[in-house]
Amino acid sequence: MKTQRTSLLFVGVMSLGIVAAPVMAQSTSADHSTMAHDTQAPPETSNQPGTDTWITTKVKSDLLASKGVSGTDVSVETKDGVVWLSGHAATRAEKDRAVTKAKAIEGVKKVEADKLVVGGKM
Structure with missing residues (x-):
């Protein structure tokens, strides 16, 4: 029973990782584009x-x-x-x-x- 619960927990965590990975990748690339934009000098008014x-x-x-x-x-x-x-x-x-x-x-x-x-x- 403990082995079955551990296996289900492992499968659940891995499933979340598989589902979350593309979302995190998109978030990370968005963060990089935002960071690149933020590091540029502001308009020099x-x-x-x-x-x-x-x-x-x-x-x-x-x-x-x-x-x-x-x-x-x-x-x-x-x-x-x-x-x-x-x-x-x-x-x-x-x-x-x-x-x-x-x-x-x-x-x-x-x-x-x-x-x-x-x-x-x-």
């Missing part, structure tokens, strides 16, 4: 000129990379294509360079630099 995030990032990176502008002392905010520069510029020329750099970025409609203070640190 942030590289599209005109978005406020893209503009802010581009202005800030250009200021950080520019000689004659202390990009670490200048904060950048953008809303609807209008860029606000704030913080500290050592000289009037540095402030002017920061404004010029910001205006040169594609998608920038206007640059406000009233809060970019020349002289003493804020």
Whole structure:
């Protein structure tokens, strides 16, 4: 009786394995295609000129990379294509360079630099 039960259990488990194998194979291949899709870079919407995030990032990176502008002392905010520069510029020329750099970025409609203070640190 125990041998018969063990045999039936073995047959049942094997039957499930035979039935489940194609389903698992399909699931696995679907998982691989999904994984391959997931590992691809997402669409790079942030590289599209005109978005406020893209503009802010581009202005800030250009200021950080520019000689004659202390990009670490200048904060950048953008809303609807209008860029606000704030913080500290050592000289009037540095402030002017920061404004010029910001205006040169594609998608920038206007640059406000009233809060970019020349002289003493804020």
